Amino acid sequence: MNEPGIVTLNTENIGGEHICCAISDKKCANGVKLKKEWLQQRFQEGLRFKKLDVRQKVFIEYIPAEYAWCPVEAPGYIFINCFWVAGSYKGMGYGKKLLGECLEESGATNGAIAVTSRTKRSYLSDKSFFTYNGFEVCDQxxxxxxxxxxxxxxxxxxxxxxxxxxxxxxxxxxxxxxLYTAQCPYTDHYVGELEDCARERSIPVETRRIASAGEAQSAPTPYTSYSLFYNGHFITHEILTRSKFEKNIDGWIEKYGLPSAE
Known part of the structure; x- marks a missing residue:
């Protein structure tokens, strides 16, 4: 069997290529469309999206840090926006290969950065992979x-x-x-589910899609693809399904109180 190659998305081929995320979730079709539009707009800013030529989530997405949709100060660095290797492809060297191409072709003068977490969490790249490949924690x-x-x-x-x-x-x-962006194809659908659920419980809810890098770079959390707050308290960056949201509402109310009155 031939080794699958790496495909680099661009303005010419993005229409016919899948973008790895949400490919099995039909509810997210509009989110995939919004994500592709977002990518098209970022290509001119130096964004690169490289993926293994398979119909699985094996890809890396990166952009010069000055254009990153993340509140970081990193002049001369490349920002790794999203990096995902599906379980069935782990341990085969594809993650290291994708990272290697990023580091070689990024054009960065000072280095590369990524947002991770102290312990492994959904939607955030695994810190252990980065540290194994020479990265160090520089801020929290x-x-x-x-x-x-x-x-x-x-x-x-x-x-x-x-x-x-x-x-x-x-x-x-x-x-x-x-607060969310079109960076992730899951957000469009699941933010709508969250809105419906909150309103059914008569709990006030506001959703705001971040529309520019400038706005994202002044955001209150590093993960601008999706951040949930309740009564001003950060809850999670994890994109919640309706069932997960419903399961946790009462706990958040108990911890942070009922919404304040008008």
Whole structure:
């Protein structure tokens, strides 16, 4: 059997290529469309999306840090926006190969960075893979986010999260608030499910899609694809299904109180 190659998406081939995420979830068809549109707009900013030529989630997506949709200060670095190797393809060297192409072709002068977490969590790249390949933790943010870096030069400035991440303030303190982007094809559908569920419980809910890199770079959490807050408290970056959301509502109310009155 021939070894599958690596495909680099661009404005010419993106229409006919699957983008790995959500390919088996028919509910997310509109989210896939929005994601492809988002990618098209980012290509001119230097975004690269490389994937193994298989119909599975084996890909890496990266962009110069100054254009990253993440509140980081990292001049001259490449920001690894998303990196995923499906379980059936782990341990076969594909992750290392994709990372190697990123580091060689990124054009970064100072190095590469990625957002991870202290312990393994859904939707965040596994920190252990990065540290095994020479990355080091260079900053942390509440409640569990970490920034890892691989410097190309010892004297390069050390990247860090912006102050908005450490303050973690939102402009809404009543009920639920979801900040999200089109970076992930899952968000469009599941944010809608969350809205419906909250309103059925008569709990105020506001959803806001971040529309620019500038807005994302002043966000209160590093994972701008999706962040859920309740009464101003950060809850999770994990994109919740309706059942997961319903399962946890009462616990959040018990911990943070009922939504404040008008």
């Amino acid at each position: 943010a509440p409640p569990y986010f970490e920034l890892v870096v691989l410097k190309f030069k010892e004297d390069a400035p050390t990247p860090k999260f912006k102050q908005s991440v450490h303050e973690q303030k939102t402009d809404v303190v009543k009920g639920f608030q979801v």
